[in-house]
Amino acid sequence: MTKGKKTTDKIHKELESVKAMLARALADYDNLNKRVDRERQDLIKIASVGVIIKLLPVIDNLESAQVHLKDQGLAISILEFKKVLNEEGLVEIKPKIGESFDENTMEAIEVVPGTSDNTIAETILIGWKFEDGTVVRHAKVKVSKKNN
Secondary structure: OOHHHHHHHHHHHHHHHHHHHHHHHHHHHHHHHHHHHHHHHHHHHHHHHHHHHHHHHHHHHHHHHHHHOOOOOHHHHHHHHHHHHOOOOEEEOOOOOOOEOOHHHHOEEEEEEEEEOEEEEEEEOOOOEOOOOOOOEEEEEEEEEEEE
16 A cells, blocks of 8 residues: 555545544534523523412402402403413413312312312312423312212
8 A cells, every 4th residue: 555545544534533523513512502492491481480470369369359340351451461371381270170189280278078089179279380281380179078
């Protein structure tokens, strides 16, 4: 083998090595970008949870007032408030009477006599969760227990 051929082979091997390193570096950079984006979204979500937790009692009070006032303007405001929460990825946890109790999304505040075990007897306060399932506030419910 000639000296020129050896040099050319060596250069090709080095070039392939550099290409492989570049490909790994680009993949690492892409993964870093994805991780940073994910972490940024998580931080935004964490920051918004703090504000949301402070706002939920406000909407609860507005809904309580609406029960007594039955004001059309207040009803529109409540709908707009809920629309904003939905746009932020929040959905209501509204257990219905007779549904099974779900400890992941509900908090039992009282056990009452009923015809079946572990079913919702009454919803005291609706809960809220993100669309991905992360609970911001558990729904507060009364749970039935069968009389023996």
